[in-house]
Amino acid sequence: MANLVAVSSSQQFEDLLKKSGKSLSVVHFSASWAPQCSQMNEVMGELAKEQPQVTFITLEAEGVPEVSEKYEISSVPTFLFFKSCEKIDRLDGAHAPELTKKVQKLASSAGVPAGGAEPPKEDLNERLKKLINAAPCMLFMKGSPQEPRCGFSRQIVQILKDHSIQYSSFDILSDEEVRQGLKTYSNWPTYPQVYVNGDLLGGLDIVKELAESGELENSCPKAETLEHKLKSVINRSPVMLFMKGNKEVAKCGFSRQIIEVMNSTGVDYDTFDILQDEEVGSTGTENIFQLANVPSAICER
CATH class of the missing domain: 3.40.30.10 (Glutaredoxin)
Known part of the structure; x- marks a missing residue:
């Protein structure tokens, strides 16, 4: 190539x-x-x-x-x-x-468009607000919950998991503008940072203190049960494909083959990447059917 x-x-x-x-x-x-x-x-x-x-x-x-x-x-x-x-x-x-x-x-984005002016960039503060409010509890960390890229991020992920806190995350290593801008926006110089309902909760030390005092569960949203999560995912679309990767990039040969089959039929469907959620990915086909209690879904181990 x-x-x-x-x-x-x-x-x-x-x-x-x-x-x-x-x-x-x-x-x-x-x-x-x-x-x-x-x-x-x-x-x-x-x-x-x-x-x-x-x-x-x-x-x-x-x-x-x-x-x-x-x-x-x-x-x-x-x-x-x-x-x-x-x-x-x-x-x-x-x-x-x-x-x-x-x-x-x-x-x-090949550069300057024909009109001669660059398209306006979204204001950084507006972008940060959107990220902070993307979920009730947002964790800004180095890496992902599956692959933390520093010891502090690894510790806070474990604390949130141990206390069944429901959260979304953003990898600050993937965007230097967000990484530097959020420090100023939060007036907090280090990572990880946890936001709850749009307000800064704090970093690792504060989360540790809240966990030790028993107040963490009251400060952050509790994680939904596995049964509720599975039903929610399966019901996002009439046809759901559980696979490795997504429609654009399949991560294994079997997933690639089934995507080709689905696309050839013209069926409207959505996908869920089991590699991005260990809990869902390790549940197994039989448990997905049993827990969700639905007659039809397409699943791959």
């Missing part, structure tokens, strides 16, 4: 960026020992087919240390996005849907 290239030297890397010019280049810093990197390479391969104008580059982070150090690569997988040899965005972690969104967005 002409637009998917593996590089092994800093000179080859620099030459490819120069050759790409103003077109988007996506660089995957990976490691052969990390299975999630292999999975993301498959995603890159699919994206390379869909976006022939984009250059996709893979390199071993430890094999080209001078490049990894220059761009502060501390973990794999990490993705950097370049235009005109300048880094314009970054994504840390194996988040296939987010990678797909960023590639589609950045590949389509």
Whole structure:
């Protein structure tokens, strides 16, 4: 595939960026020992087919240390996005849907439109407000609940889990603008940060204190039961497909095959990525049918 290239030297890397010019280049810093990197390479391969104008580059982070150090690569997988040899965005972690969104967005934003003026950017504070109010309890952390990227984030995820707190999360490593802007907005210099009903609850120390005093459950919404969660997910659409990945990026061969079958029938359906929810993913087909008590659903183990 002409637009998917593996590089092994800093000179080859620099030459490819120069050759790409103003077109988007996506660089995957990976490691052969990390299975999630292999999975993301498959995603890159699919994206390379869909976006022939984009250059996709893979390199071993430890094999080209001078490049990894220059761009502060501390973990794999990490993705950097370049235009005109300048880094314009970054994504840390194996988040296939987010990678797909960023590639589609950045590949389509070719620069200044024909009218000559750049489209207005959403005000950062407005964007932060939307994120903070995206759920009754929002956790801004490094990484995801499934893959915390620092010890403090790992601790707070465990506390929320132990106390059955229902929450959504945002990976501040995936967006530098949000990462820096939220510190000012919250007047809180470190992460993680927990917001409840649009107001800052605090960081790890405060959450620990609330947990020890027994007040955490009263401060944060309790998690819904597994039965209620399954019914809610299944009833989102008349036809629900439980799979690995989503419609845009299937994460295994079986999921890819069933997506092709579903698309060929013209049936309107929605999907749920079992890799993003360990509780739902480990429930199993039989329990989903039994708990939800519905006559029809499409499930994959």
